Amino acid sequence: MAVSENLSEPGDARGGRLPDPRAVLTLLKPVTWFPPMWAYFCGVVSTGAAFGAHWEQILLGVLLAGPLVCGMSQAANDWCDRHVDAINEPHRPIPSGRVPGRWGLWIALVWTALSLALGWALGPWAFGATALAVLAAWAYSAEPIRLKRNGWWSAGVCGLSYETLPWITGAAVVTAAAPDPKIFAIAILYGLGAHGIMTLNDFKSVEGDVRFGLGSLPARLGVARAARVACWAMAVPQAVVVALLWLWDTPWNAAIVAVLLLGQLALMRRLMTDPKALAPWFNGTGVVLYVLGMLTSACALHLIGRG
Template sequence: MGVSYSERTAVTRLDPKAVLTLLKPVTWFPPMWAFTCGAISAGVPLSSERLWTLALGIGLTGPLVCASSQAVNDWFDRHVDAINEPNRPIPSGRIPGQWGLAIAIFWSALCVVWALPLGRFGLGAVAVALAFSWAYSAPPFRFKRNGWLGNTAVGFTYEGLAWVTGAGIMLGNVLPPTPLLLLAALYSIGAHGIMTLNDFKAIEGDRTMGINSLPVMLGPTGAGWVASLVMLVSQFVVIALLLSWGRPGYASAIGVLAAVQAGLMWWFVQKPVERALYLSAFGVPFYVSGMMVSAFAVRTLPIITGVATEAVR
């Protein structure tokens, strides 16, 4: 007879090493990268003062905001994880009792404190990110119960909000110009597909616990096609925008990166459950490389250089 989740956590002590596992450093990269892309796209020279601001922002988006969202998610997913991944810190008992919730609350509060030196724009962005991270995982909202809504929320915060925050802070706590908002929105949409790739490993537990991820709702093949097309179409629109802004070289570079992804995606959709992890590992880096190419492409647009000039005065 199996040992229940509550029985296992009741007889174990907190493992300090498990706290780092709970915060999942491997997941910190996407928002840190998006924040950096936003900062670069702003076209503002990186003085010593702004380098310090950049470092604060990168630390905020990854080890703090993203880490807190992971703790929140693992706490409210502990029963699902007991089915899908029982060796995770909470269902395994290495983080027992209410420790998981306490860590999630503490890390969220730490985010707010860390954001204070970044001004009203950074603080506001953190408030939005934390609200979405709790609403994604926690009842009564629990956006993750629906793959369309949940993945949209994660894509918006991980990529779009991080990009806009990086640009806005560098530009002196103002809303970035329209080209930057468009790029942030498009890469957020594409990130919906990236989030779907993560759902293939949890199909059994999601189905059992009533979580309607796209692989559960559409089946693995249908979800695989949706994830691939969402990622590719968003990049095609970015390419079209760069061409319209007179940046053909950058557009071509993103086209090459997208072509590589398309080849990997065709291979992926043949066996999506078995190959989702491989597409995440080998295809997504080409996607995020395109984000940085886009950032460098637009930083010299007249509309952006005008705002950047005002910011450094």
């Protein structure tokens, strides 16, 4: 079947149907919401703010970071990638026809508007961060910018958007002020480390990326070299976090992050034996250790702020 025959294009006869609600949820990819939600929560923890006094800002911020902004980015990406997905993953909602016609685009646009509205309601810090995240999401996927043509840029933008931006936003929203420079430093380091996580996510789409000229790192460098880059990208920022936490007189937190990093390094050795096949396994093991390190670092920042 030709690619164009397997897509829900505006002129497709299927375009008049309403999308299956389950397919819409699949389009928004709930499994991807966790990283920005977790990062927002880490931002709140890092300030030492009392949860009880800020529960509305925490709840709405988590909703904003995950189901709205991240969900919007997933819908936008699937709409812009529908031709590539017809090769790599034809079962996805848009190429399979379960989200017909232009519904994928309309969902992305409505979720963009809802994200900006909730960001506005949470205050200037949240609105500014939401606007930046929305711009990054569309720049990542849509023409003419389409940052995902270059895996170096695309993985970096995703990492900073998934980890750094929500972390800083969570800290700023509950304090109504610019976060401490130490919070900025740790949030940026974990965002840089997420470059490696995003590179591993690209292993599943190498064939379509090559065919359509998308320069993901696995397509550019080959799977083995891209896996090595991903491992270094994850490990080096965490090593810097360990050093900073030690210098900031939180040795126990530094030790915990170091142990979690050593665990990731052990898992990375196995990953390198078959990176494409084992990337999903690493995402379920090594990335868990990575996010536990994020929370440990957030708790260290809390202790530093109290001191």
